[in-house]
Amino acid sequence: MLPNSFGLSMDPSTVSFDEGTVLMGGSPLRLFRLSDRAKRLIAEWSAGSPVGHQPGAERLARRMVSAGAFAPHPASATLDPTAVTVVIPVRDRPEQLERLLSSLGGLACVVVDDASADASLTMEIADHHRAVFIGLSSNAGPSVARNAGFAVADTPLVAFVDSDCVPSLNWLDPLLGHFDDPLVAAVAPRIVPTPSTPPTSLSRYEAVRSSLDRGSVEGMVRPLSRIPYVPSAALIVRRDVAVEDLFDPRLRGGEDVDLVWRLVEAGWNIRYEPTSTVLHEGPSTWTGFLARRAFYGLTAAPLAQRHPDNLAPLTTSVWTAAVWFLTLIGRPMLALETLAASIIILARRLSGLVRDPVKVATQIAGVGAAKAALPAWAGLTRAWAPAFAMGVLFRRTRRGAALALLVPAISDWFENPGALDPARYAALHVADDVAYGAGVWKGCARARCLRPLLPRLAIRARVWSSESLRTQLGGGRSVNSHPQ
Numbered sequence: 001m002l003p004n005s006f007g008l009s010m011d012p013s014t015v016s017f018d019e020g021t022v023l024m025g026g027s028p029l030r031l032f033r034l035s036d037r038a039k040r041l042i043a044e045w046s047a048g049s050p051v052g053h054q055p056g057a058e059r060l061a062r063r064m065v066s067a068g069a070f071a072p073h074p075a076s077a078t079l080d081p082t083a084v085t086v087v088i089p090v091r092d093r094p095e096q097l098e099r100l101l102s103s104l105g106g107l108a109c110v111v112v113d114d115a116s117a118d119a120s121l122t123m124e125i126a127d128h129h130r131a132v133f134i135g136l137s138s139n140a141g142p143s144v145a146r147n148a149g150f151a152v153a154d155t156p157l158v159a160f161v162d163s164d165c166v167p168s169l170n171w172l173d174p175l176l177g178h179f180d181d182p183l184v185a186a187v188a189p190r191i192v193p194t195p196s197t198p199p200t201s202l203s204r205y206e207a208v209r210s211s212l213d214r215g216s217v218e219g220m221v222r223p224l225s226r227i228p229y230v231p232s233a234a235l236i237v238r239r240d241v242a243v244e245d246l247f248d249p250r251l252r253g254g255e256d257v258d259l260v261w262r263l264v265e266a267g268w269n270i271r272y273e274p275t276s277t278v279l280h281e282g283p284s285t286w287t288g289f290l291a292r293r294a295f296y297g298l299t300a301a302p303l304a305q306r307h308p309d310n311l312a313p314l315t316t317s318v319w320t321a322a323v324w325f326l327t328l329i330g331r332p333m334l335a336l337e338t339l340a341a342s343i344i345i346l347a348r349r350l351s352g353l354v355r356d357p358v359k360v361a362t363q364i365a366g367v368g369a370a371k372a373a374l375p376a377w378a379g380l381t382r383a384w385a386p387a388f389a390m391g392v393l394f395r396r397t398r399r400g401a402a403l404a405l406l407v408p409a410i411s412d413w414f415e416n417p418g419a420l421d422p423a424r425y426a427a428l429h430v431a432d433d434v435a436y437g438a439g440v441w442k443g444c445a446r447a448r449c450l451r452p453l454l455p456r457l458a459i460r461a462r463v464w465s466s467e468s469l470r471t472q473l474g475g476g477r478s479v480n481s482h483p484q
Helices: 036-046 055-067 094-103 119-128 142-152 173-180 201-209 255-265 286-298 300-306 318-328 332-350 357-391 395-415 422-447 467-473
Strands: 007-010 015-017 022-025 030-033 070-073 084-090 108-113 132-135 157-161 165-167 184-193 234-238 269-280 315-317 456-458 461-463 479-481
Touching (some): 022 357, 084 094, 094 165, 119 132, 173 184, 184 201, 201 422, 255 269, 255 300, 286 300, 395 422
Parallel strands (some): 084 108
Antiparallel strands (some): 022 030, 157 234, 461 479
16 A cells, blocks of 8 residues: 555556556556545546545555556655765766765765776775775776665665766755655665856757656656666665665666566566756767767677566557558658548457447547657657768669658657757757667677667457455446557
């Protein structure tokens, strides 16, 4: 059950139908059919009331939060900063380490030196700040370094913070309360780029398209959702989620994504809390920036081998894919007929669950297909950007390849106008995609794995209603649908 002191707010992706008796939201997409009592409870929560002490209310809150349809808001935290040990993996960054430790004043810290050129300097800085020092004899990577720190931490919570980060003042306060929920294994703050003085084209671009920044909206973290992962550059983990290795020591990149997905598979909840922020100092040069993006791409294939159902450039239904394909090849009428057929089929399966099954089916299949089109295009372009870049070199494919690269870039610019002029933003966006895609291709060749390049099309996917709430709060039954 969710703690009764928590408040709740509806996730931005959750939609209400039938005067609040039916909710659609969460990840994977679920349909909740609510009794009058459940409807009243949700109205009270939306008005600011806490979950309350009624067992039925606590069960309903748990179901909604674990589904991702509602976001929890802890009233206060049982744990305080003394319950946290900060683990800092570092290699050859004495100035950044000094800056980070100075910003953490008073917190218990463990510094793990991953075979720096001058490990004695790292030890001296750690000793100056009364941090525990662990020195690795050879460079083993961030996973091994973090695991070494995790092993000696004896507090209920362990915060991993990279040496190129600086947490904001009181950064722990919004995070600790989430651990009053016994199902929460980890909570991540928002990681934002350190402002550049003076601002550069690269810093302006990173400010709106950083790979580490998961955005300004809180939510549940899980594969194939709005927030599919959170980075370990700053992440707080419950100590008892692992006895031995927390991060996979075989991974030198993507270890944070792997950790999050393993925790979710084990039944834990992971929360993203953007009201807590941590500054991150990224590459300051174009070569460093593109090299970092290519490195991220390299991690796709190893992750796909470990989590084959979680990583694809595009995941959608065959119905939606058919509508998009027919539209692209210039067959709009056939695309509309296909969309209409999918709506009719879905409406029949929704019959008896909602008052207006056609309206709900149109929301899921029709509006969903339209909203997902550009993100799907961007996902495919990012993975296949090297091929499109090559296509620009040839006359017969130049126009199509250029459109494939530029449409996601211009679309992103319209969402963030003012950061850069469209020409420079598009150039950086394309270079970003090509570098990442080159890393994906290289990683796929090494691992002999094509999953990160292949779209995943589902014939049917589950859209759950709250079956378990039928006996508790008058819920409905489950129904199948196709995803968007």
